[in-house]
Amino acid sequence: MSVGERVGTGRPGRVALAVTDGMLHFELSVAYEVFGSAPDAVDGPWYDLVVCGTDAVRLGRFTVEPEHGLDGLAHAGTVIVPGWADVDVDPPADLVDAVHAAHEAGARVASLCTGAFVLAAAGLLDGRRATTHWAHTDVLAARHPRVEVDPDVLYVDNGSVLTSAGKAAAVDLCLHLVRLDLGASVANTVARRLVVPPHRDGGQAQFVSTPVPSPGNHPLAELLPWVLENLDRPLTVEDLARRAGMSSRNLGRHFRAVTGSTPLQWLLNQRIRHAQELLETTDDTIDSVATATGMGTATTLRRHFHRTVGVPPDTYRRTFRATAR
Known part of the structure; x- marks a missing residue:
């Protein structure tokens, strides 16, 4: 199933966290925070989050008590596998088997950080492109040569199998899943609750000087905030450089360091995200959306939107209107 076919399903369904000794607690906490409860501003269905494991799991000073055994993964629509702490040790066979069985039963399986080692052991990454924390990509590639390991991206979406890089990229992938299921507007609301950027594209470089920029630093x-307030303007790189008081070359260098992207690609991504929100939340015509997002014409919007999101803007809107009923 393609990304475009999954956009805006409106069916968040059950999310199962696969837990066992040896899991990284940050990634586990991220998934629990994103999928565990809906933000106050979200009025609609939310995920049914369950924790599946064999025994109580000790995470530092905390203990996680699974609600179901690992066989419960097979009854979930989405399975999240948090990071695996010791990549030099094979993950438990019962965990690997349960993740494989869940995927065979039709679950969408996503790994956070080194959780990719569990997916690889289950054979879910064979012949697929995947990523993990940049410090462990060589190990993953050597141990599982049938996996096409990409060390330079934040996350990889293969449809029913997704993998992310470390820490902050785990947040990115979880928000990506929310965006696919419930739309950009809801994902942005979750991001605001977490105080993180609403969208970083999966193809963005892992190693960024400031992966989650804070105001003023x-x-x-x-x-960046000025650009977001002026997306309706036909901005160029020269316009941005002039506004920032630097040369175009320096602007490009700072954009790469702060966002991991070029100025034009970052600007296009923001225009597309804004278009998604307008399509979800307003009855504005496609021409009006194109004007409001600085795309100029409906033809230009349709071309960029289809290439980025996977479906035309008209289809995207109809999908959300249908699932909202």
Whole structure:
């Protein structure tokens, strides 16, 4: 199933966290925070989150008590496998078997950080492109040569199998799943609750000087909010450089360091995200959305939107209107 076919299903369904000794607690906590409860501003269905494992799991000073055994993974629509702490040790066979069985039963399976080692052991990454924390990509590639390991991206979406890089990228992938299921507007609401950027594209580089920029601590701190408030304008790289008071070359260097992207690609991504929100939440015509997002014409919007999201804007809107009923 393609990304475009899954966008805006409106059916969040059951999310199962696969837990066992040796899991990284940050990634587990991220998944629990994103899928565990709906933000107050979200009025609609939310995920049914369950924790599946064999025994109580000790995470530092905390203990996680699974609600179901690992066989419960097979009854979930989405299975999240948090990071695996010791990549030099094979993950437990019962966990690997349960993850494989869940995928065979039709679950969408996503790994966070080194959880990719569990998916690889289950054979779910054979012949597929995948990623993990940049420090362990060589190990993953050597141990599982049938996996096409990409060390330079934040996450990889293969439809029913998804993998992410470390820490902050785990947040990105979880928000990506929410965006696919419930749309950009809901994903942005969750991001605001977490105080993180609403969208970082999966193809963005893992190693970024400031992966989650905070206000005032980088050279683009004033420029980026200004751009988001002026997306209806036909901005160019020269316009952004002039606004930032630097040369186009310096602007490009700072964009790469702060966002992991070029100025034009970052700007296009913001235009597309804004278009998604308008399509979900307003009755504006496609021409009006194109004008409001700085795309100029409906033809230009349709071309970029289809290439980025996977479906035309008209189809995207109809999908959300249908699932909202």
